[in-house]
Amino acid sequence: MLKIYLKEIFNNAILKMGLEISGDIIIDIPKNPEHGDLSCNVAMQFAKQLGMNPRQLAEKVIANLEYDFQFIERVDIAGPGFINIKFTPKFITSCFSQIAEIRDDYGKIKLESPKKINIEYVSANPTGLLHLGHGRNAVIGDTVANLYEWTGNEVTREYYFNNAGNQMSNLGKSIYARYMQIIKDTDYPFPDDGYHGLYITDIAKVLASELGDSLALGTEDDLKICRKRGEEWCFEQIINTLERLKIRQDVFFNEDSLYTDGKIEEVVAEFKSKDLAYEKDGALWLKFTELGLENDRVIVKSTGEPTYRLPDIAYHREKFLRGYDLIVDVFGADHIATVPDVLAGVKALGFDNEKIKVLIHQFVTLTENGEQVKMSKRTGKSYTLDELLDEVGEDVVRFFFIMRGISTHLEFDLSLAKEQSEKNPVFYLQYAHARITSIIDKAEVIADCEIRYELLTHEAEQKLIKELLRFPEIVIAAAAKFEPQLLAEYLREVSSAFHVFYHECRILNTANDIMNARLELAKMTKQVIKNGLKILGISAPDRM
RNA sequence: GGUCCCGUAGCUCAGUAGGAUAGAGCACAAGUUUCCUAAACUUGGGGUCGCAGGUUCGAUUCCUGCCGGGAUCACCA
Numbered sequence: 001m002l003k004i005y006l007k008e009i010f011n012n013a014i015l016k017m018g019l020e021i022s023g024d025i026i027i028d029i030p031k032n033p034e035h036g037d038l039s040c041n042v043a044m045q046f047a048k049q050l051g052m053n054p055r056q057l058a059e060k061v062i063a064n065l066e067y068d069f070q071f072i073e074r075v076d077i078a079g080p081g082f083i084n085i086k087f088t089p090k091f092i093t094s095c096f097s098q099i100a101e102i103r104d105d106y107g108k109i110k111l112e113s114p115k116k117i118n119i120e121y122v123s124a125n126p127t128g129l130l131h132l133g134h135g136r137n138a139v140i141g142d143t144v145a146n147l148y149e150w151t152g153n154e155v156t157r158e159y160y161f162n163n164a165g166n167q168m169s170n171l172g173k174s175i176y177a178r179y180m181q182i183i184k185d186t187d188y189p190f191p192d193d194g195y196h197g198l199y200i201t202d203i204a205k206v207l208a209s210e211l212g213d214s215l216a217l218g219t220e221d222d223l224k225i226c227r228k229r230g231e232e233w234c235f236e237q238i239i240n241t242l243e244r245l246k247i248r249q250d251v252f253f254n255e256d257s258l259y260t261d262g263k264i265e266e267v268v269a270e271f272k273s274k275d276l277a278y279e280k281d282g283a284l285w286l287k288f289t290e291l292g293l294e295n296d297r298v299i300v301k302s303t304g305e306p307t308y309r310l311p312d313i314a315y316h317r318e319k320f321l322r323g324y325d326l327i328v329d330v331f332g333a334d335h336i337a338t339v340p341d342v343l344a345g346v347k348a349l350g351f352d353n354e355k356i357k358v359l360i361h362q363f364v365t366l367t368e369n370g371e372q373v374k375m376s377k378r379t380g381k382s383y384t385l386d387e388l389l390d391e392v393g394e395d396v397v398r399f400f401f402i403m404r405g406i407s408t409h410l411e412f413d414l415s416l417a418k419e420q421s422e423k424n425p426v427f428y429l430q431y432a433h434a435r436i437t438s439i440i441d442k443a444e445v446i447a448d449c450e451i452r453y454e455l456l457t458h459e460a461e462q463k464l465i466k467e468l469l470r471f472p473e474i475v476i477a478a479a480a481k482f483e484p485q486l487l488a489e490y491l492r493e494v495s496s497a498f499h500v501f502y503h504e505c506r507i508l509n510t511a512n513d514i515m516n517a518r519l520e521l522a523k524m525t526k527q528v529i530k531n532g533l534k535i536l537g538i539s540a541p542d543r544m
Numbered sequence: 545g546g547u548c549c550c551g552u553a554g555c556u557c558a559g560u561a562g563g564a565u566a567g568a569g570c571a572c573a574a575g576u577u578u579c580c581u582a583a584a585c586u587u588g589g590g591g592u593c594g595c596a597g598g599u600u601c602g603a604u605u606c607c608u609g610c611c612g613g614g615a616u617c618a619c620c621a
Contacts, residue, residue: 024561032564041563044601054601079564080601125621167621283619294546294617301619308621333615336548362549363614370555404557407549409614411556416570422583423570431583439580489558492568499584508580522580544583 001095001469003027006038006085013064019046036074036084037466043081054081089462093453096465100453100524107471107531111152118319119145120158121330122242122249126234127171129199130241130385132364133332136410138385139401139537140361140484141330142247146535147479147487156324157248160315162255163231165305171195171234172227176218178204179226183213197381203233241386245394246537258314264306267314267349268299276348291344312338313345320351327356328482336360359482361406368414392417395538399426402484402536425492429529430541432495436526437542439507443519455517460504464497464521471528475535484536491532498525 010025030039043058050057058077065075071091078084099106121141124134142157149155162168174194178201181188194200207215207229215222242248258264268284271277276287282302286309289296299310319327331339339358347353366373366383376383389397396417403425404410416423422431456465470490478486507518530540 026561028563030564031559031566035564039564044563048601082564162621165621281619285619298619303619305619307619312621333549335616335621337616338621340547360549360615367556408557409550413556413570416556420583424583425569427583428569431581435581435584442580485558489568496568500586502580503576503585506580544581 001099001472002038002087002092002466003473006040009065009067010040010042010061012066013061014042016064016066017060019050030082030084035078035082036076036086038085038087040083040085041081043077043083047081057081058083089457090454092462092465092469093456095469096456096521096524097451097453099469100451100520103524103527106524106527107475108150109152109472109476115153115325116156116323117148117153117326117328118156118158118322118324119148119328119330120160120319121145122238122247123160124238125162125167126231126238127167128195128197128234129237131382132366132385132388132412135245135385135388135397136361136364136401137330137332138242138245138247139398140359140406141328142245143398143402143484143536144328144330144359144479144482146537147475147484150475150535151479156250158251158253159249160253160255162311164256168227168231169223171200171230172223174200175203175207175226175230176215176223179207179215180218182208184216199234199237200230203230206233237386241389244386244389245398253315253318255311255315258311258318263314263318264310267310267317270349271299274348286345288341288344291348293340293344297341308338309341309345312342313349316342316346316356317349317351320346320355325355329356329358331358331360333360333362357482359406362409364401364410364412366412366414373414388412395430396424396426398537399488403488405483405485426538427544429491429495429533430539431544432498433526433529433533433540434542434544435502436498436522436529439522440519440526443508443515449512449516451516451520452513453517453520455514456521458501458505460497460501461518461521464494464501464525467494467497468524468528471532487532487535491529491536494525494528494532498522498529 006027007025010027014025025040025042026045027038027040030036043061044054047054047057052060055077058081062075062077062083071088072085073088074084074086076084119141122130122134122138124130130138145155145157170191170193173191174196177188177190177194181190182201182204203226207226211225215225268277271286276290277299278285278287283298284300285296286299287296288294297309298307299313300306316327339360343353343356343358346356366388373383375381376387385397391414392400400412400417401410420427422428456462471494474487474490478484501521505518507515507522509515510518533540
């Protein structure tokens with residue numbers, strides 16, 4: 001809010017000076033508060049192309065700035081040519097009075113023409129339970145979706161899955177083997193590449209109790225039953241787990257529909273007609289080398305089955321045909337190799353692959369007391385997301401999964417996450433919210449008393465107001481950069497500024513007008529924390 | 545070997561469309577409550593921003609090379 005105001009003033013000054021400047025003017029918050037509230041480096045940026053000394057240029061710019069002396073307290077040149085701006089407390093509080101009017105909608109951006117955005121995440125096949133990597137994927141995807149909704153766009157949350165093919169028949173065979181071990185022979189052979197998780201036995205037990213030994217012959221149909229029940233069971237678990245995280249997707253796109261609807265054939269025909277496909281060794285290859293990649297790749301195997309690339313390309317083509325302005329894919333680092341193929345394939349079909357944004361997140365490791373936790377207690381394999389939720393709760397899981405940049409490895413510290421105390425960063429934010437609620441509950445409403453925002457001149461009050469004024473900028477930046485942790489970091493700063501204000505400035509039992517103004521500040525802080533936590537999918541408790 | 549990600553305080557990490565004295569949390573040390581939630585606040589120590597070059601007024605940030613850690617390189621998905 002403050003930035004936008006200042007940008008305008010600088011823009012006008014530069015226009016007035018008749019200067020041609022390419023790109024935006026950059027206004028930043030100086031690290032050192034003594035340098036003012038905001039700082040602009042135009043003078044240094046353009047000194048060279050104008051053949052001037054930066055400090056001289058800065059002076060000229062300042063001479064051309066037109067502003068209200070009631071709003072800006074100080075404009076000065078510092079260091080090599082920074083122009084530092086200090087606002088008057090009056091201006092800060094008047095900005096605050098404006099946002100205090102908006103309340104519920106503060107931070108929401110309304111776009112004149114909302115963009116249609118598709119965000120695909122989780123997308124686990126129904127062959128097992130969700131584990132930690134899926135958890136990070138799910139929370140990143142959902143939070144980014146929230147951010148884009150908040151910034152005024154129309155968002156579709158999508159899940160892409162495949163319930164056909166090798167993996168699934170493998171699931172059926174694995175369940176069948178466990179089933180036979182239960183009803184007949186404990187030595188019944190388990191497939192080499194079968195799924196070893198304990199959940200397979202859980203499913204087999206259900207089958208055994210429901211159907212007795214009626215599948216003992218092991219016909220094709222019996223295997224099908226195992227597969228079908230396995231799929232249903234896994235999906236139910238996955239949906240339940242996501243539900244716990246308050247994640248609900250709008251579209252579940254089945255890869256199989258690409259085949260039944262003839263989309264795969266359409267894409268193959270189009271590649272052929274563009275002379276981008278050729279047969280070799282009985283397989284169909286796509287000329288990726290002509291699309292700027294290293295090697296040609298098989299898209300249809302000699303067995304007649306497509307490789308994963310073909311449906312992936314066809315799927316993205318479908319998303320384009322549905323008319324999205326932005327298509328976001330959230331993948332784990334293990335999928336990185338497939339990205340260039342899909343992008344090149346879609347481009348070859350004539351779509352603008354710049355509209356696809358692939359978010360690749362790095363892996364999650366779990367540590368406890370400084371040591372890496374490798375095995376899950378129940379499954380003996382990697383930790384499931386449900387187990388983690390049981391241990392630390394939804395709020396902590398959601399917060400921990402987005403509190404780091406998505407491109408860095410995430411160390412999930414179980415000891416810290418389990419800690420129900422001030423050490424845990426989630427509680428810091430929630431505590432601020434609960435504390436404010438408690439104060440508001442205790443306050444007596446003073447009727448018909450005008451709120452005098454200009455009384456909020458204390459340093460701690462001014463600092464808190466300035467933080468609150470940043471909220472919309474942060475939401476926009478977090479969405480644009482696809483970095484939810486910016487918001488998490490920001491909320492910590494807001495909470496911190498609030499706690500300081502709380503210690504410095506007594507709210508209740510002060511003069512009526514002071515109390516009213518401070519109460520308003522507390523309420524607005526609560527609103528920002530609540531809205532921010534809402535975007536992060538984390539609860540804002542009234543009591544702790 | 546090719547490609548991608550990471551390397552910043554004892555630990556976990558912010559910070560990079562190039563900016564002023566590099567930050568936070570945890571850990572460690574010392575303090576704050578007759579008073580609105582002490583899950584809070586205040587103060588302190590702690591750094592060759594992996595290494596070496598380059599680009600320029602200025603580099604943790606951009607470029608190149610190297611070192612270290614991770615991921616990935618199928619007619620698996």
